[in-house]
Amino acid sequence: MTKQPSSGALARRNGGQILVDQLRQHGARRVFLVPGESYLPCIDALNEHRDAIEPIVCRQESGAAYMAEAYGKLTGDPGICFVTRGPGATNASIGVHTAFQDSTPMILFVGQVGNNFVEREAFQEIDYRRMFGPMAKWVAQIDATDRIPEYIARAWRVATSGRPGPVVLALPEDTLWGEAEVADAEPMPRLHVYPGQPQLDELKARLAKAERPFLLLGGSGWTAEAQQQIAEFAKRFALPVGVAWRRLECFDQRNPLFAGHVGMGMDGDLRQRLIDCDLLIAVGTRLGEATSEGYSWITSPEPRQSLVHVYPDPEELGRVYRADLAINADVVGFAQSLGELQPDSEPRWQQATHQANQQYLATREPQPAPGELNLDRVGLCVDRLLDGKGCVTVGAGNYALYPHRFVRFSGLGSSLAPTVGSMGYGLPAAISSKLEFPERPAVCFAGDGCFQMNLQELGVALQYRLGIVVLVFNNGMWGTIRAHQERDFPGREIALTFTNPAFTTLVEAYGGQGRVVERDEDVEPALRWALEFAERERLPVLIELRYESDYIAPGQRLSEIRDAALARIAEQTAAD
Incomplete structure (x- = not known):
């Protein structure tokens, strides 16, 4: 990282140096890229970070974007991808779309023509706000070199907060080649959203009344600790557990509570169990088209099941389904809050949970x-x-x-x-x-x-x-x-x-x-x-x-x- 002078004066750096310094400051350990002349100052700046940031040179931008998206899934931090303007950005767009629908933290940096050429349809010029607007949480262009730290800090925060997702930042050449004396932006600690005690009390009351509950896990942002906490909660209440479409990593499927993979092509017994359940606790999942099999086993807007929906974005709660209990919390905050929740009596559905696991094993x-x-x-x-x-x-x-x-x-x-x-x-x-x-x-x-x-x-x-x-x-x-x-x-x-x-x-x-x-x-x-x-x-x-x-x-x-x-x-x- 470029060091600030001990006297307190700020070092003069070009935009590429400032940007890569910020990535290191925020914890980036790897960047995926297809090199392009439009962001050469960023490539050059990686020389000062050989001990901390590993550049992975990919063969095509879609591969680079996919690798960055997978990094976001694996670590919970934004996957970082650099591509050049025009063709590079369009090739990378599939990774951005994947990150958006998969709720994966990711930051795509795209080289851009200089501000002196903008709006002339210069070589490979694209309006990235219009192009990526529907498939990213935030799209912006950094037009001033001295504002790079501000933009990187915000991009990191947007990509990882609420429902995680991709951010796209366009980098005009004059911004990257320009120089500035500006302080680094310190990263903020990640915030988690927790349920209120009245919501936890109501969840316990609904479990006490239920006869056929089902716990469905999905979404992103999980940690090993959160998965362990949710597994302990499921064990205390003897809940059958399913994972949403292609969220197979959300629960250890060797666990005797596991009931199966919920979504397109699922087993008929599991589908019927979901239809018949009288309390569905959906944690972290949007209950999208694939998981709901075309919004069939759970109907919109009024589910036949009593629905407890836990999700980090309040705009998603009630968007498709009216939940009987909507809890605005992320999976980490929700899982941490379940420790004190204990059943007052032996769960009545233990045999049904065992049967659900046996039916899952039979599908194998x-x-x-x-x-x-x-x-x-x-x-x-x-x-x-x-x-x-x-x-x-x-x-x-x-x-x-x-x-x-x-x-x-x-x-x-x-x-x-x-x-x-x-x-x-x-x-x-x-x-x-x-x-x-x-x-x-x-x-x-x-x-x-x-x-x-x-x-x-x-x-x-x-x-x-x-x-x-x-x-x-x-x-x-x-x-x-x-x-x-x-x-x-x-x-x-x-x-x-x-x-x-x-x-x-x-x-x-x-x-x-x-x-x-x-x-x-x-x-x-x-x-x-x-x-x-x-x-x-x-x-x-x-x-x-x-x-x-x-x-x-x-x-x-x-x-x-x-x-x-x-x-x-x-x-x-x-x-x-």
């Missing part, structure tokens, strides 16, 4: 599959070999249902999955996890289409010697869309298949190793080899899973979806 039983490779068993094998250690990442696609159903996630940092359903996320997220926790395994599940959206980031794994394991599900098509196509236009498949490269050869070009697996008996030896190679050589490993394309999801076949759709159409035609 592998189902028959066509061909010689059963993907259910692949998920179970990964679960067995990881044994609660490491991080599993996914992007988007039906293949993600296999780890989500068959891997038991163990809490904070064990899962990185975009709730926004963005493709190409898994590989950059696995890289970010391995950078943050080099001693833990990082396993990326990726569809063949999803993987190819950001496969160039294997170069980051090579450059920084990161031993990640990538499982590529190769069925030669956009599988999720194909399933929808068969439901809506059965037997009319078109424009959804593609020819894949030799994935194992591709990973070798990036210094790693690869294997093809086509039979059940080869899965465990290949996974053991991959995990050992990744740990020993600190290089990427890829396992290409080749399987019957009819095998589209756990317990589902494309041919069955098509046949059901054709039968429905025939029935409708006959009725007409």
Whole structure:
């Protein structure tokens, strides 16, 4: 960090130096970037922070933004991403959208044309306020060098407070090249929002009257301590616990209270349990479209269940659902407040909670599959070999249902999955996890289409010697869309298949190793080899899973979806 003179006079620094000094002051340990001439002073300033801030040079801005977003999920601090103006910003926008819908703290810095050229549609000029306004918590442009500390302090605060999310700051060239004598801004301690005692008393009273309660956890901002506190609360009240869509890291799924992953594609028994529950305690989750399965098992605006909704943003409370008890608190503040809450008698629903856990365990039983490779068993094998250690990442696609159903996630940092359903996320997220926790395994599940959206980031794994394991599900098509196509236009498949490269050869070009697996008996030896190679050589490993394309999801076949759709159409035609 640039030192201030001992006499008390302020050092004269350029904008890049001031900005990077502020990042260090606020605790940034890593920045993800694709270099651009528009913010060269910031790149140069990193020289003075080699001992504290690690720059990760990415291959494309979407990969950089995804890595920063994953960093925000893993640490609770803003993931920092630098990109150049115009094309760089547009490429990075997918990471900003992911951070917004996933409520992840993130700061995207975008180079901008100088103020002397602005509003002329100069080279690569974009109005970032208009571009990012709907997908960020705050978008601003720093037009004065001496105000950089103020903007960085505010950006950090906005990204991490209330419902966390992304901030975008545009950096005009004259701001970064300009100089100023300005004091650093000290970071503020993070604030937590706590429930009031009357709300806790009412929560206890509602639990005392309930017959079929259910605790649903989700959202962001969790700490290991908060997760432990919420688990102790659930144990005292013998509550069945579910996790919201793709928030699998919010609760240790080896816990005997765990009832399942709530959202699209969930088990029918779990769905019915949610419909029938008479008290739903939703903590940290918005109860969005994916978690609610299209606002079906919980209806808007009046839920059939008695709803206790705990959320850090008061504007979200009542936005979609009218809660019987709305509590404006973040997950840390709420969890800390539950310590004194004790049941006055033995909970009446203990047997139902045990049954919910048994039903969850039953969903992990592998189902028959066509061909010689059963993907259910692949998920179970990964679960067995990881044994609660490491991080599993996914992007988007039906293949993600296999780890989500068959891997038991163990809490904070064990899962990185975009709730926004963005493709190409898994590989950059696995890289970010391995950078943050080099001693833990990082396993990326990726569809063949999803993987190819950001496969160039294997170069980051090579450059920084990161031993990640990538499982590529190769069925030669956009599988999720194909399933929808068969439901809506059965037997009319078109424009959804593609020819894949030799994935194992591709990973070798990036210094790693690869294997093809086509039979059940080869899965465990290949996974053991991959995990050992990744740990020993600190290089990427890829396992290409080749399987019957009819095998589209756990317990589902494309041919069955098509046949059901054709039968429905025939029935409708006959009725007409």
